[in-house]
Structure formats: structure tokens, C-alpha cells
Amino acid sequence: MHLSSITHQGFQEAYRGLSLQSHFQPIVSLSHQRVIGYEALVRSSANARSVPPVQLFQLASSLNEELQLDSQVRALHLQNYAAQSSHGQWLFINVNPETATQDLANPHHLWSQLAECGLRPQQVVIEILEKRFRDEGLLHDVVAFYKQLGFLVAIDDFGAGESNFNRIWRIEPDIVKLDRSNILQAESKPQVRRILPRLIALIRETGALTLIEGVETREQAMIAMETEVDLLQGFYLARPEAGFLAQDETLLETIHHLHENSLRSSQEFDNGYVLWRNRFGERMQRAAQHLSHSGNLRNACKPLMAEDRTLRCYLLDRRGVQQGEAILQPSNLTANEQRFTPLLDSSGACWSRRSYFRRAMAVPGRVHFSRPYMSATDGDLCMTLSLGFFSNLGQQAVICLDLLADQLLSASA
Template identity: 40%
Template sequence: MSFVTNKDGSAIQFEQLIAQFEEQGGDSPLLEHCVHFEDSGAVGRYGNLSLRSAFQPLFQADSMRAVAHEALLRVEDDRQRSLSPEQAFRTPKSPERIVHFDRLCRTIHAINFAAQAEPDAVLYLNVDGRHLLNVRGGTHGTFFEALLGHCGLRPGQVVLEILESRINDFDRLIEAIAAYQRRGFGIAIDDFGCRNSNFDRLWRLSPDIVKLDRSLIVQSTGNPRARKILPKLVEIIHDLGARAVCEGIETVAQHSLAVNAGVDMLQGYLYARPVDRLQHRPTSAVTGTADLYPPGS
């Protein structure tokens, strides 16, 4: 596979992109030669870790059309042992290396996405909360916007997913989100409904998208009270001016519950598992299931 051009024929400026990263890495051998290319696409290198991309589509609830793809990190060490993204993100310790590692992961995903995606396609990227706190002065997104430009992508094509419940410095979080939004990035609050999530924080953050934690749909499957609450949560999210995503859908019953609750987008293993190629259609049939849980049941 050639990673010289995007799908629309525009060039991905690899040399400029890598040079920009190497300049940021300084003289540390841990950060040198941080991007290379294999048949499967761009691969990041951080110490003894290899960083690759997998993509899972998000589907429009009313049409089951893929409207975006979330990039997920796949990590192996030199012994080809798999690490979870959580383990990998604990590797960098200093503020500078935390920022570098987070940017590196997002850039690898952007390269691999841009090489496959249609023009104006939308990419969801996770952002490490420590990165948000280590970048100061409202400059969030400045460096990454330049890197996206080398890939032929614009901030308006990128939605940054943030786990707000894990960030204690709420004022800094507000500052970071505002800075990203000023540059055109979309903001999604991830796993809403777990830990310390609450609507007061959501109101102050003004996200574009809210991704509901999988526990909400799981509880709704077996608990009639939770089933009645789910549509009300979605309604409040809509009242805030945001779109609602139900993630972690694994069964037809969960699909029906989410659709009947009025969510805008759906994501989960029922439709597609994460792979290195962009998928645009569900891998299983999910139509004709709305009568399993009629509205108000």
C-alpha cells in the first residue's frame, strides 16, 4: 500500500511532518525516528513500543450510514507483547514526554486515516487528560493543527474525545476545550455517565458531542427504570445543543434501546470491530428491530 497521497490525490507531506516531530523530540534517543511506514500504514515508535491505528465507525442512528471513524491505539513492545492503551499512556512521565506521546499517537492516526478517507471525512481522536493540563496559555491545538495540515486534514474534520471525569482541574479543562473549539476542532465528552460525570460540568464545557458510557445501555437492557431514564438523558444532551452517541452496542436489544432513546449516532461490536481499514457499512444486519423495545416500554 502506498502512503504517498490521500484518497483525493493530495500529497501527505511526510518529510515535513516527521521533521516537525523530530525537532520537538530534541536529542533524546527515546523520541528519535518516531514515525516509519509499513505495508499496513504509518507506525509510531516510542522507546520499545510500536504504535498502530485501528478504526471503528460511528453510524447515524436513523440511516445506519457511517458518518465518522474513531481511531483506537494498538500497542506492542519489542517482544511483540500487546499492551493496552492505558498501559502505554502510563509510559511517559515528564510533562514534555506526555505531550509528545499524545501528539504522536494522534498524528499516526491522522496519517493512516487521511490515506484512506474521502474528502471531508470525520475522525474521532482520544486526547490524554494529562496533555490538556500540560499545555498552557490557551495554545491547545496549535501544534496539532500544523501536523494535520501536512496530512491534508483540517481541524473541522477532527473531533477530540475527552474523559472529563478524570480531570480535576476543571478551569484548565474549560480553557483547553475553548482553545480547541476556537481552532475549529469538535469536542466530544467520552464515557458520560460514569465516575464523576454530571450535567452541571457538561453545561459549562459546551461540548459538540456526548458519548454515553456503555454501562448506561447495559443497565437499560435489564432494568425498566434505567430504560425510562435513558431517553431523558438524551433529551437533556440535545437541550444543551450537543449530539448523543451510544457506544459499546453489542446486541440487537441494545441497538433498539438506543434508537428508541433518540441517540444520534451508534458505535459498537454489533456493527463493526476496530480494524486497520476504514469500514463504511455494518457487518451485521440491524434493521427491523425497533419493535423489540417500543418507545415508553
């Protein structure tokens, strides 16, 4: 590789009158509280005028020239990374389908680029933009190829365009980078914010680390903290910069503050749950005692239904089968009632698969709270309080109270 110059900002290359530089954006592990990698990004300029990467590659007059330019940029990133004093972090490099195909056909070229810089594959994460691979077979072969050589592989921009879990299951990447659109939607839509932690958990069950990119504000960073994501990247933490890499003390302080704020927020949320458990707990206990003596659900539920957040109260037997109709709160009937008419009558329904039933049966005498979920009765977002007790016939039973989750969560916040 011919390096045109070296400055205080590292090695530079020249292409069609442009100066090419490597900029590096830190990627942090929230649990380790430190930078564990850097994504290499090309920056080009001429006469103090910057040229976006997309326009840079549009200057190539042919596919062959584009491949040569991409190879030149990759070599530049590897050289600048190799010049750093510490190689304790991964180098993330983007690879397009055309370059990946070329690597498949000529792996010696890739090996020679690494050898020239004195690097090992284990130090490099190959970032693959999943949606650019139209050929499923090629995507699978490319991921297997890089992993066999010892590289780590990251799927980029997951959750955008045509991304799907089928590909993740099949190709088994080491890291899945969630597209910025995920965190933006979570910021504006409460339902996405609730679902995002489960999406992260599901990806992790495939055996991949998870990374949320494009985090630009404190609010977005706090949402990311809620998800238990492994890695984080974005302007809120650090912008891409040229030059040699170093652990930024300001960045480390930002990570520490995120943990402190996340712990405080979690404690406040838990305290909110405790307040609501205490508020309803005594009445749930009294309702269970009333049922154990009289068996009259309507009279037992009256104190519970006095709350404006309640949806319904119902009784389950030891098999999880609902005994009779639920006692409804008329003031909370919503437009969903008409749309979900076939589901409204839940008498005789079996709720044994629900976690709130299983927990109440396993630990009777204690009030349990479910996570927010969409009710299969009316389509409302609700949370269920459940309490296991012994009925007047000596059989174990569970009394349940459904609450409007949006109101409950907003009141706990």
C-alpha cells in the same frame, strides 16, 4: 514527524521497542444509516505480544515523555486518517488534560500537526474525558479553545463517576458520549430503560448530539434505538481495525436491520396500547355516562375495578381538583402504602399539571394513556387512563383510572 514504517495496515511508529499502530472503530449515525466517523485508538505490540494502551503510557519515565508519546500517537492517527481515500467522516481523537494544557500553551504545535497532514480542524473531533478534569475552569477553557480553532468537541464517558449536567450546560460540547454503564444498566433495570430516552432528550436540548458507546449485543442496540440517540458505537456494529477505512456492507446491513426491528417492535408496542385502550375504553365510556347521570363514582367505577391491574379510580373537576376520595383496589395495595402514608389521602388534590388531565380536557370523549410514572399517591409505577366528559351538572370533568404499569407493559410485550 518521523514515521518508522508503512505497511498494508497504514503508517506505524516505534516507541521503546514497541510497534505503534492506529486502529479505527466506526461511529454510525442511525438516522443517516452510515458511518459518519471513526475513533482512533492506539495499538502497540512487540514480538506478537500486544501491550494495552494503559501499560503503553506507563512506560513513559516522566510527564514530559508521556506528553511526547501522546503527541506521537496523535500525529500517527492524523497521518493514517489523512492517507485515506475519503475524508467524508470525522476523526475522533482522545485528548487528556495534560495534552490539552499543552495545546493551550502552544497552539502552533497542534496547527503544525494538522498542516503536515493536510487536514482541517473541522474534520477532527476532540474527545475529552470529563472526569479527568478536576479543574472546572481548565475544562471550560479547553473546550472553548478547541471550538474556537474549529474542532468539534465530544465529552466522553458521560454518566460515569462524577459526570453531571452542570458541566454540560456550562461547556456546551458538540457531542456527548454516554458511558457504556448506561446501556448495561438499561439492559438489566427496567426503570433505567424507561429513563434513558429522557436523558438522551435532555442532553439534546443542551444543543449537543448524543452518542451511546460500548454497544456489544443486539439487545443493547435495540435499547439504544428506543432512545432516539443520534450516534452509536460498539463491538456489535464493528470492532476497531487497522488499515485503511471503508464502508463495510455488513455494517450497513446491520444498521438497516436495526431500523426494521425497531419499527416492528414499536408497532407491536403500539398495538399493545391499542388493545388495552380498547379493553378499558368501552368501560371508561360507560363509567363516564353513569357519572353524567348519577354522579356516583363508586358505582360508576365497579366495572373498571374488576380488572386485577387497576390501582384506583378517581374524578377530577374542570380545574383538575380531585372530587372526594379515590376508589381503591384492595388486592393491589403494596408495601408502599405504609411508607407513603402522608400522601395516601388524595381527596382535594390538584392534578391540573398532569398531562393526562390536560389531554382529557383538550380532547374530551377520547380515552388517553399516560407514560409510566411514579405515583405521587403511593409510590407505585403506574399509568393513567383519562377521559373527559360532562358531569350531571353540565360541567366538564375527567375520570381517571390508574393501572399498575409493570403488569400492563409486561402483558403488552
